[in-house]
Amino acid sequence: MIRIVMTLCLVMLSLSGCVPGQQIEQLGIITSYGVDLLDEEEGTLDNTILYTQFDPEAPQPMQTIESTSSTYLDAISAANLKTSYKLVTGHISLKLFGKEMAEKGIMRLLSPHLRDAEEPANIYIAVGEPTAKEILMSKGITDVSKFLDQLFENNIREEILPKSNFMDFVHNVDDPGVDPIQPVITIKNDKPVIDQIGLFQQDQYVASISPDETFLVKLIIEDFRAGKREIILPRAPFDPFIQNDTDEQPKEDLYLTLDEIRSSADISLEDKKQLHYQVNVDLEARLMESSEPIKIDSDKVLNLLETEMSRKFEEQYEQLTNKLKELNVDPIGFGTHYNAETKHEDLTDEKWRELFPTTTINYNVNVNIIRHGVIE
Amino acid sequence: MIRKRKRKQLAYEQPKTKNEVHFPLESEQTKQAIQEQLQNESSLIFKEVNVQDQTIVVCYISYLIEQTQVDSNLLAPLIDSKEKWTTTRLETNLPIGNGQQYDTIEQVCSQLIKGSVVVYIENEKSAITYSISKNERRSVEKPERESIVVGPQSAFSESLETNLNVVRSRVQSNELVTESFNIGARLPTEVRLVYLKSLANDEDVQTMRQRLNNLKIDDLEDASVLVQYIEDTNKTVFPLFYLTELVDRFSYGVSKGKIGVLVDGSPEAIVAPTTFWGFFESTEDVYFRWSVATFFRMLRFAAMFISFVLTPVYVAVVTYHYEVIPTNLLVTLGESRSQVPFPPILEVLFLELIIELLREAGARLPTKVGQTIGIVGGIVLGQAAVDAGLTSSVLIIVIAMSALASFTAPSYLMGSAVRVIRYPLILLAGLIGLVGVTFGICLLIIHLLKLKSLGRPYFLPVYPFIFKDLDNSLFRLPFSISNRRSIALNTKDPIRYQERKSKKPKDIEDWGE
Numbered sequence: 001m002i003r004i005v006m007t008l009c010l011v012m013l014s015l016s017g018c019v020p021g022q023q024i025e026q027l028g029i030i031t032s033y034g035v036d037l038l039d040e041e042e043g044t045l046d047n048t049i050l051y052t053q054f055d056p057e058a059p060q061p062m063q064t065i066e067s068t069s070s071t072y073l074d075a076i077s078a079a080n081l082k083t084s085y086k087l088v089t090g091h092i093s094l095k096l097f098g099k100e101m102a103e104k105g106i107m108r109l110l111s112p113h114l115r116d117a118e119e120p121a122n123i124y125i126a127v128g129e130p131t132a133k134e135i136l137m138s139k140g141i142t143d144v145s146k147f148l149d150q151l152f153e154n155n156i157r158e159e160i161l162p163k164s165n166f167m168d169f170v171h172n173v174d175d176p177g178v179d180p181i182q183p184v185i186t187i188k189n190d191k192p193v194i195d196q197i198g199l200f201q202q203d204q205y206v207a208s209i210s211p212d213e214t215f216l217v218k219l220i221i222e223d224f225r226a227g228k229r230e231i232i233l234p235r236a237p238f239d240p241f242i243q244n245d246t247d248e249q250p251k252e253d254l255y256l257t258l259d260e261i262r263s264s265a266d267i268s269l270e271d272k273k274q275l276h277y278q279v280n281v282d283l284e285a286r287l288m289e290s291s292e293p294i295k296i297d298s299d300k301v302l303n304l305l306e307t308e309m310s311r312k313f314e315e316q317y318e319q320l321t322n323k324l325k326e327l328n329v330d331p332i333g334f335g336t337h338y339n340a341e342t343k344h345e346d347l348t349d350e351k352w353r354e355l356f357p358t359t360t361i362n363y364n365v366n367v368n369i370i371r372h373g374v375i376e
Numbered sequence: 377m378i379r380k381r382k383r384k385q386l387a388y389e390q391p392k393t394k395n396e397v398h399f400p401l402e403s404e405q406t407k408q409a410i411q412e413q414l415q416n417e418s419s420l421i422f423k424e425v426n427v428q429d430q431t432i433v434v435c436y437i438s439y440l441i442e443q444t445q446v447d448s449n450l451l452a453p454l455i456d457s458k459e460k461w462t463t464t465r466l467e468t469n470l471p472i473g474n475g476q477q478y479d480t481i482e483q484v485c486s487q488l489i490k491g492s493v494v495v496y497i498e499n500e501k502s503a504i505t506y507s508i509s510k511n512e513r514r515s516v517e518k519p520e521r522e523s524i525v526v527g528p529q530s531a532f533s534e535s536l537e538t539n540l541n542v543v544r545s546r547v548q549s550n551e552l553v554t555e556s557f558n559i560g561a562r563l564p565t566e567v568r569l570v571y572l573k574s575l576a577n578d579e580d581v582q583t584m585r586q587r588l589n590n591l592k593i594d595d596l597e598d599a600s601v602l603v604q605y606i607e608d609t610n611k612t613v614f615p616l617f618y619l620t621e622l623v624d625r626f627s628y629g630v631s632k633g634k635i636g637v638l639v640d641g642s643p644e645a646i647v648a649p650t651t652f653w654g655f656f657e658s659t660e661d662v663y664f665r666w667s668v669a670t671f672f673r674m675l676r677f678a679a680m681f682i683s684f685v686l687t688p689v690y691v692a693v694v695t696y697h698y699e700v701i702p703t704n705l706l707v708t709l710g711e712s713r714s715q716v717p718f719p720p721i722l723e724v725l726f727l728e729l730i731i732e733l734l735r736e737a738g739a740r741l742p743t744k745v746g747q748t749i750g751i752v753g754g755i756v757l758g759q760a761a762v763d764a765g766l767t768s769s770v771l772i773i774v775i776a777m778s779a780l781a782s783f784t785a786p787s788y789l790m791g792s793a794v795r796v797i798r799y800p801l802i803l804l805a806g807l808i809g810l811v812g813v814t815f816g817i818c819l820l821i822i823h824l825l826k827l828k829s830l831g832r833p834y835f836l837p838v839y840p841f842i843f844k845d846l847d848n849s850l851f852r853l854p855f856s857i858s859n860r861r862s863i864a865l866n867t868k869d870p871i872r873y874q875e876r877k878s879k880k881p882k883d884i885e886d887w888g889e
Contacts (some may be wrong), residue, residue: 013807019696019807019808019809019811021695022695022696022697022698023694023713024695024698024706025710025714027697027710031703045463052706052707053711054711056711091699091706093703101429105704144702149703151420258543262477
């Protein structure tokens, strides 16, 4: 018994040297990492690091530090020379890439997260326009890391942004026949805002689409459970149903807001040779707001609304597809469906880049308004 | 090793019996023999009564005796008698019960010191003793160590007779057995083994009986000491038998088929066998509604877990695993830590020491002073420690919470055990972080699984797992469903009452039927 206890104590004492102590007050905890391309030919990076330090004298726990390096881990080491705290990466929540940097490909700076278990995997990946440094150093906000973290979290929860964290990004890069989409952040009134959604070819930034177009993409790649959406319809077909119109000037458009959107979509490859796709989108929603007082007293009006909306969505889809084909990016993942249907030929990304512009895609959107408010 | 064992055997040997003095004796001889035997006790009173040409010796120790009873019920009829006294007439014609005959001075003396009066007719073969003892004892009072809100409020006192009295009045059954044992060679103490004959498991009773019989010790101070002698193992910090001062807790245990032990002179009684979970059961759980009781019991389990895990986790996280801390908490925690000059483990040990000192001081001091110490310690010391930069303010909350949680255990012994096992865990956390905490908890669980109480697994019914028994230990169900006694106890009658009969309460409409 005594021997066992002694052995245990000995093992404990000798093992205790093996664990590197990281006392919280001696750490500079990195929360965001931004990177811009400094020299294109040599591949040197201009790093901006936001970290939290616990100095009772300092007025602000959030600090910024800059360094120059060629790799991510070296960037941390280089930055370590400029602070009295030990910089650690275990709490990093955002990696922001300058637009120029993103166009060159960002996977090489993300690989430590795949190799090292201590590097967190639930981080957000975003593109900073024009540079990451400007956004991380923006004056309007004291804690940029926290602000951006909550910005992403809220918008993803509200189903405005598609899922865009590190795991989704890597998944989309590695899968043949699908490309990632990540938010693009710009500065407006000294504050960082999400302006556009970036389209990627593999890990290289290509172009961006508007939030409206993102909604269309998201409608296919993710099912909505409680989304919100404004839709613009021409006013003309509804003229007979609009009552007591007090407005003098007749307007051309009718603005409607859909709430509690539930959707489901399926993609089917109709013709493997001709690459003809059929996309069916079912969308259920409540009609919550309309710019004109439409009197919905019969199924006729409701059906008219639904068909007009469907037609509008289908039109928008046509435009979006043309744009995507032109850019030759496939965030919706038509390639994965092709890959699934044709088992014996291994689809590569290069091959899909050749095939994607030749596809024809037919959209069928079915809108169903289940409620339109309690007011009679 | 061998030498040790020999010494032990020597210590346990009974003191040798001296040459005994037998009756019949002259009155003067009797007096001398008794005085010699009782080391010239100065309160020993001898009274020689001459009735019908006989010399009758009446002898007692004045402070142990109810004087009025001796005068009116013994001396008066003795003197007034018109006939000659014989030993058998003494036994039958005096208005006092419990007269007993003894042949030797030694036996008589052992009765004398228990509060008996000796009556001896000169030159007879035996003397008679009557027990007319005057016991100075506490009355049945409210419980102090295990206070409860709902339910009977009587606690055991130091007198075995009073204790047996209150137990009998709560368990009114002629099946209640109270076996008597005398433990202690030099200073014998009466111990009673209490159980319900028709319910208690025979093996358990036999085990307990054997342990009491095999106990060869010099003297016995208290029930808590007896527990330490007869427990299954002493290589643990956890209590294996339940020590309680509550009469209803004791009688509840006995009525469920457990075995109780009462010790003379001890205000606490032993209930066995007990499981680990039993130490978190309060008798209130039975008196409350089942849903409320279940909530409170769960709360106590959670409190126990918090009590020994919270501070080690704090140490581990702050020293090694900053990644675990939520981002919003990071700044608060880091800033309060940055004021403190010590590593987290010293900080925690320092504050734990303060809390333990407060507790110990509060327990020793009189109630009024103790309260002041509690308040001063809690508010002033804590605040001052933070201001002086000795501890972080977050840690104050952590320590206070774990200290509070340890006091929720209904058994004071279990609460103390939980407080003690926290320290090795804190050290492990300080040495190798959360790995150490996990390692420590694993060791703890293995240890608990191996423990036994009166030969039955300590961790029942979780290990070995008995599904039907969970409602008797981990939570409570309505009485209409929970109608079984604990299967683990292996009682003679496992079912308390038939299930469905009592289910639907009679309504007004049912009266006519």
